[in-house]
Amino acid sequence: MAIVLGHNQYGKAEVRMVHVDRSTPQHVLTDVNVTSQLIGHFEDTHLTGANDKVIATDTQKNTVYALARTGGITTIEEFALRLARNYVGTYEQVTGARMEIEQTFWDRITTAGGPHDHSFVKGSPEVRTTVVRKDGDTESVISGMENVVLLKSTGSEFHGFPDVPYTSLVETDDRIMATSVTARWRYDAGLDLDTAPWDHLYTSVKAVLLEQFATVHSLSLQQTLFSMGRTALELHPEIAEIRLSCPNKHHFLVDLSAWELDNPNVVFYAADRPYGLIEASILRDDAAPAGSAWEGINGFV
Numbered sequence: 001m002a003i004v005l006g007h008n009q010y011g012k013a014e015v016r017m018v019h020v021d022r023s024t025p026q027h028v029l030t031d032v033n034v035t036s037q038l039i040g041h042f043e044d045t046h047l048t049g050a051n052d053k054v055i056a057t058d059t060q061k062n063t064v065y066a067l068a069r070t071g072g073i074t075t076i077e078e079f080a081l082r083l084a085r086n087y088v089g090t091y092e093q094v095t096g097a098r099m100e101i102e103q104t105f106w107d108r109i110t111t112a113g114g115p116h117d118h119s120f121v122k123g124s125p126e127v128r129t130t131v132v133r134k135d136g137d138t139e140s141v142i143s144g145m146e147n148v149v150l151l152k153s154t155g156s157e158f159h160g161f162p163d164v165p166y167t168s169l170v171e172t173d174d175r176i177m178a179t180s181v182t183a184r185w186r187y188d189a190g191l192d193l194d195t196a197p198w199d200h201l202y203t204s205v206k207a208v209l210l211e212q213f214a215t216v217h218s219l220s221l222q223q224t225l226f227s228m229g230r231t232a233l234e235l236h237p238e239i240a241e242i243r244l245s246c247p248n249k250h251h252f253l254v255d256l257s258a259w260e261l262d263n264p265n266v267v268f269y270a271a272d273r274p275y276g277l278i279e280a281s282i283l284r285d286d287a288a289p290a291g292s293a294w295e296g297i298n299g300f301v
């Protein structure tokens with residue numbers, strides 16, 4: 001029996017960076033959180049402490065800042081690809097890289113004179129995400145969104161579930177349905193990563209998910225979730241797979257009968273926890289295998 005080193009990766013986590021594009025009087029703000037990780041022949045540092053192959057995590061942090069300065073940030077996908085390509089193929093010991101970026105948004109402050117050129121207010125909690133994985137010449141891109149909170153005040157039912165021991169939930173044909181969507185979608189290997197319209201794809205997938213949430217008359221959150229994912233894949237052939245994680249943010253009807261008041265779906269108690277958690281992967285049955293694309297992405301199936 002021998003004890004050996006298994007898979008390993010290392011880098012700098014959560015490099016918080018704000019980039020200001022000042023090329024026009026109307027500044028463009030890009031606020032990101034970058035996690036840079038390298039994969040390769042790093043046995044020596046683990047086994048003996050010899051660091052001659054270790055590109056310091058501090059260097060990786062500086063590289064994030066430097067590449068933002070030299071090439072700007074057009075989209076988080078493009079920037080993550082540029083970071084990964086900076087290492088793989090450049091340093092012999094680096095065989096792969098994993099770049100994860102989260103982007104949050106600032107809205108322009110609207111003044112009496114219109115949208116302000118260089119003053120912003122923090123926007124919604126929405127987070128745009130990407131995970132780029134590069135193993136040698138093989139590159140994969142997963143894009144996503146988090147904290148997109150949705151609610152519909154009718155058009156949602158839930159009934160027909162089995163009355164097994166401990167069931168107390170009352171069937172309903174009209175309830176509030178609310179969730180906070182986490183979605184990640186993996187682009188098909190056939191997509192040209194150098195010309196992909198990343199902003200358009202993000203906006204379009206988000207719009208499709210919201211449209212389905214709004215328009216599907218829901219018999220379960222599971223049905224809504226599948227419909228959201230299926231429609232995204234139908235409209236976007238460049239996407240191989242989408243994974244969705246949707247907490248069921250329960251809204252319970254308050255019983256006002258003690259005060260002889262009715263409550264026809266008007267007053268709700270918005271529960272914080274526990275919450276249902278509905279998750280699924282929706283994919284093309286002929287999709288190419290995901291390879292390492294999903295490695296290290298926790299939190300849902």
Ligand SMILES: O=c1[nH]c(=O)c2[nH]c(=O)[nH]c2[nH]1
Pocket residue numbers: 158169219220221222248276
């Ligand atoms: O849409 C729902 N799916 C469930 O699986 C479930 N379970 C539950 O208690 N309420 C709901 N709602």
